[in-house]
Amino acid sequence: MKTFDVPIIYRSPLISAIKKKRKSEDRMKKDFSPTLLDFGPLRIYLARHFGFCYGVENAIDIAFKTVEENEGRKIYLLSEMIHNPQVNADLKAHGVTFLQDTGGKQIIPFEALTADDIVLIPAFGTTLEIERKLKGIGIQTEKYDTTCPFVEKVWNRSEVIAKNDYTIVIHGKPKHEETRATFSHAAANAPSIVVKDMAQTVELAKYILGEKPVGDFYEEFRGQYSEGFDVNRHLERIGVVNQTTMLASDTQAIADYLKEVMIRKYSLTEENVRNHFADTRDTLCYATNDNQSAVTGMLDVNADLAIVVGGYNSSNTSHLVELCEEKLPTYFINNEERLVSKETIQHYNFHTHQELTTEGYLPPKEPLTVLITSGASCPDALVEGVIKKLAGFYPASKSIDDLISQF
Numbered sequence: 001m002k003t004f005d006v007p008i009i010y011r012s013p014l015i016s017a018i019k020k021k022r023k024s025e026d027r028m029k030k031d032f033s034p035t036l037l038d039f040g041p042l043r044i045y046l047a048r049h050f051g052f053c054y055g056v057e058n059a060i061d062i063a064f065k066t067v068e069e070n071e072g073r074k075i076y077l078l079s080e081m082i083h084n085p086q087v088n089a090d091l092k093a094h095g096v097t098f099l100q101d102t103g104g105k106q107i108i109p110f111e112a113l114t115a116d117d118i119v120l121i122p123a124f125g126t127t128l129e130i131e132r133k134l135k136g137i138g139i140q141t142e143k144y145d146t147t148c149p150f151v152e153k154v155w156n157r158s159e160v161i162a163k164n165d166y167t168i169v170i171h172g173k174p175k176h177e178e179t180r181a182t183f184s185h186a187a188a189n190a191p192s193i194v195v196k197d198m199a200q201t202v203e204l205a206k207y208i209l210g211e212k213p214v215g216d217f218y219e220e221f222r223g224q225y226s227e228g229f230d231v232n233r234h235l236e237r238i239g240v241v242n243q244t245t246m247l248a249s250d251t252q253a254i255a256d257y258l259k260e261v262m263i264r265k266y267s268l269t270e271e272n273v274r275n276h277f278a279d280t281r282d283t284l285c286y287a288t289n290d291n292q293s294a295v296t297g298m299l300d301v302n303a304d305l306a307i308v309v310g311g312y313n314s315s316n317t318s319h320l321v322e323l324c325e326e327k328l329p330t331y332f333i334n335n336e337e338r339l340v341s342k343e344t345i346q347h348y349n350f351h352t353h354q355e356l357t358t359e360g361y362l363p364p365k366e367p368l369t370v371l372i373t374s375g376a377s378c379p380d381a382l383v384e385g386v387i388k389k390l391a392g393f394y395p396a397s398k399s400i401d402d403l404i405s406q407f
């Protein structure tokens, strides 16, 4: 894979050394066991894969180069570059202005832009409507478009599904930037609808099976279907794509469920199911698959708790939290400052969207075993900060330098 120029402040000498060693020993990425950092009284297991992915490094590289090469020009970002508060704050500190918030609410009107300005398109991509608006102003976006190729792959897959006359069902978070972009691209080619989870998919199936009045659909799925969507005609042939960062098992369950519904409705067999259900694989990206598989591998360790580091609005990070939560106490934090002391942690509950404070999060035992991973938009430096802070709570711990020498 291509390598990128990412500011050194986001790197971690310890984690770079570990990743380099693990990569050299496992080039085919078959080993999902975690890496043990044995501090003595504290044992940390780091997931095999975590941290900046291809799309994030590409976006950061382009964004910082754009800042460096365009002194004096106004540089805007359509919305958050990636879902990491530190990276977004650093870009703002370098003079980059955000045009929209993460939910698509306008902060600066497009009318304030001129053809001379630069607008960076984030890794999630953007909608065709916004692309047209920027072109209308005379802004050339191609050079500053950081859309991840794995997101474009989803758009291409939707195009193929559309060409074969299927309606596109997008499994994703309806308000997420990437899903809004994918919906816009899909809807340009075929009727499209977003389902956010299995519960919503089950409701959609009731319209397919004629179990709910057609008129209810338009209220129930408001804002999630394309213009002119006709429930009677547009649910006869469907194909599923998904936001690249969903939970693999959820996406699989939704596709399997919809396939079964079509088989039931049209009395199909495996041989002719394609008449009503497109034969496609999920569109999760490699980083989502690797990071989720690495968490599954890490969870084989008998541990006391897990810490997941990342931005609180990061979709891929929240799914890593979800996987850990099934097995053991899990704390979702965005940097080491959330480890207030050996007794107190401030963390995020992404189900209720609340920041919580928990006492006694580190059970009083030695050695204590902690699992750590991070999302695809989280700098390794933040994970190293968390490791150092935790180790600092155990005065008899080995030093980080001692550990680096092992790798």
Ligand code: SF4
Residues within 6 Å of the ligand: 053, 054, 055, 056, 123, 148, 149, 150, 151, 244, 245, 285, 286, 287, 288, 316, 376
């Ligand atoms: S998480 Fe996947 S799709 Fe998103 S930016 Fe990273 S590589 Fe691209």
